[in-house]
Amino acid sequence: MSRVGWMRLAVIVAAVGLLEVCCRTALINPKVVIPPSDMASALFHLLASGQVNGQIVRTFGIVLLAIVISVVAGFALGVAIHAVPRIRQALDPFFATYYAVPIFIFYPVMIVIFGLSVMPIVLMGVATAIVAMIIATLNGLDRIPRVLTKVARVHRMGTVETALRLKLPAAAPHLFTGVKLVVSYAFIGVIASEFILAPSGLGRVIADAYSDFNNPRMYAMMLLLVIVATAVNMLLHVLDQRWAERRGIGKI
Amino acid sequence: MAAESPDQQIHASLAGVTRVYPGAAGTRPVHALGPVDLDLKRGEFFAVVGPSGCGKSTLLEVLAGLQQPTAGTVTFEGRPVAGEVPDGIGVVFQEDASFPWLTVWDNAAFGLRRSGVEEGEVRRRVDDALAFMGLKDFARAYPAQLSGGMRQRVCIARTLVLQPRLILLDEPFGALDAQTRLLMGDEVLRLWRRTGATVLLITHALDEAAMLSDRIGAMSARPGRFLDIVVTGWPRERDSKIVSEAAFGEITGRLWDNLRGESMKSLGYAGMAVE
Numbered sequence: 288m289s290r291v292g293w294m295r296l297a298v299i300v301a302a303v304g305l306l307e308v309c310c311r312t313a314l315i316n317p318k319v320v321i322p323p324s325d326m327a328s329a330l331f332h333l334l335a336s337g338q339v340n341g342q343i344v345r346t347f348g349i350v351l352l353a354i355v356i357s358v359v360a361g362f363a364l365g366v367a368i369h370a371v372p373r374i375r376q377a378l379d380p381f382f383a384t385y386y387a388v389p390i391f392i393f394y395p396v397m398i399v400i401f402g403l404s405v406m407p408i409v410l411m412g413v414a415t416a417i418v419a420m421i422i423a424t425l426n427g428l429d430r431i432p433r434v435l436t437k438v439a440r441v442h443r444m445g446t447v448e449t450a451l452r453l454k455l456p457a458a459a460p461h462l463f464t465g466v467k468l469v470v471s472y473a474f475i476g477v478i479a480s481e482f483i484l485a486p487s488g489l490g491r492v493i494a495d496a497y498s499d500f501n502n503p504r505m506y507a508m509m510l511l512l513v514i515v516a517t518a519v520n521m522l523l524h525v526l527d528q529r530w531a532e533r534r535g536i537g538k539i
Numbered sequence: 540m541a542a543e544s545p546d547q548q549i550h551a552s553l554a555g556v557t558r559v560y561p562g563a564a565g566t567r568p569v570h571a572l573g574p575v576d577l578d579l580k581r582g583e584f585f586a587v588v589g590p591s592g593c594g595k596s597t598l599l600e601v602l603a604g605l606q607q608p609t610a611g612t613v614t615f616e617g618r619p620v621a622g623e624v625p626d627g628i629g630v631v632f633q634e635d636a637s638f639p640w641l642t643v644w645d646n647a648a649f650g651l652r653r654s655g656v657e658e659g660e661v662r663r664r665v666d667d668a669l670a671f672m673g674l675k676d677f678a679r680a681y682p683a684q685l686s687g688g689m690r691q692r693v694c695i696a697r698t699l700v701l702q703p704r705l706i707l708l709d710e711p712f713g714a715l716d717a718q719t720r721l722l723m724g725d726e727v728l729r730l731w732r733r734t735g736a737t738v739l740l741i742t743h744a745l746d747e748a749a750m751l752s753d754r755i756g757a758m759s760a761r762p763g764r765f766l767d768i769v770v771t772g773w774p775r776e777r778d779s780k781i782v783s784e785a786a787f788g789e790i791t792g793r794l795w796d797n798l799r800g801e802s803m804k805s806l807g808y809a810g811m812a813v814e
Binding site: 437438440444453457 | 632
């Protein structure tokens with residue numbers, strides 16, 4: 288591991304250790320926040336018992352579905368919008384202000400339309416994430432050097448070959464930034480939707496545990512989500528860094 | 540062997556070529572080029588110099604088939620150039636056109652691989668081109684790890700492996716410092732001698748044109764027309780050392796005599812007296 292990696296690990300260990308000490312010494316009320324070791328123990332026992340495995344599979348399955356839909360549809364919409372400058376001009380202000388609107392206010396409407404099923408949660412995940420992918424796609428396409436189009440013509444490449452061999456790789460760093468944002472937003476959209484009204488899923492498990500004052504269960508689920516979300520984002524970050532280094536951009 | 544007829548000696552030509560860009564909404568069309576007539580002889584090194592915005596790059600793109608002329612005809616090896624870049628023409632642009640996601644080696648191999656050339660032949664030609672361009676030790680590097688001059692050499696290598704018979708260079712050293720430009724000029728001369736290709740160089744640097752070319756076309760301010768064609772008379776075996784020869788100063792002086800007034804026009808000094 289690199290020196291920076293060790294420092295990162297040290298920061299995490301120090302923060303967790305500090306929280307542990309604060310909880311154990313009652314600097315933080317352990318009835319409000321349980322020590323991290325108890326959170327880990329509760330998570331281990333919960334996973335071993337299999338009580339919430341179905342909820343875990345359901346939630347992460349929905350997150351994955353929302354990610355796939357957002358990335359594919361967001362990219363396709365981005366390409367289509369980029370191709371028609373007038374539509375782009377008309378939509379740009381909406382994209383710029385999209386995340387200023389609390390999208391969750393539409394969740395009750397979705398339940399009215401689709402019922403208490405998986406669909407409203409998937410749609411909330413997609414609604415939260417897709418615009419990030421559209422914006423990233425537009426940014427990526429905007430930044431493709433014009434000279435590449437000329438190079439493609441010198442090589443007598445067709446539209447599809449130009450898009451696949453030159454434009455897509457040229458726009459890839461921006462598209463990957465979009466994917467990273469989609470992953471983060473999809474987690475937020477899905478878990479928050481489950482938390483508000485859904486009948487099941489990890490968000491619901493956390494909400495129920497909170498209502499029942501079942502702190503070990505609540506913190507165990509929160510820890511699981513933090514671990515999974517952080518691990519996925521770290522993985523994407525590492526891939527992004529390797530890519531950047533390869534292109535000579537270096538570590539950011 | 541029968542001597543080449545004058546037609547066979549002409550490799551590419553522009554006849555009565557003009558290019559007018561349609562105006563955007565509410566603006567007038569822009570007459571960028573012409574009418575221009577030019578015959579490029581097979582194997583010669585021809586440079587085009589002129590003030591900024593005079594249509595030099597437009598001329599190159601029309602000759603390459605990247606743009607359609609508004610009027611006139613363009614031919615390459617006796618066939619009209621229409622709609623697409625003909626086989627046998629290679630273009631190196633001013634902008635960095637290397638592919639940052641590919642290594643230097645893969646950049647150079649790009650055109651050959653997509654043409655379905657056998658892998659052994661690809662390896663031979665790419666290794667040869669990289670060695671020729673002094674990039675052999677950087678074959679596994681990525682363009683972002685190279686200097687601007689080296690990236691431009693990668694683009695030249697990518698063009699070179701396709702063995703073009705007409706090489707069009709659109710201010711390829713415009714972004715480089717003066718010393719590097721001189722050295723790159725030497726490399727282009729070596730390339731020209733080795734390939735035997737016809738070369739058309741677009742440049743704004745009079746010294747570069749004077750050092751590299753057999754003939755130099757001096758263009759007027761927009762719409763660009765040829766004011767003068769200067770024959771340098773250099774031997775085929777030459778390099779940047781010729782900048783110290785007296786004839787070099789005479790050539791650049793003659794070019795500047797042609798271009799001074801035009802450059803002032805293009806900069807908006809039309810009302811000033813030109814001595």
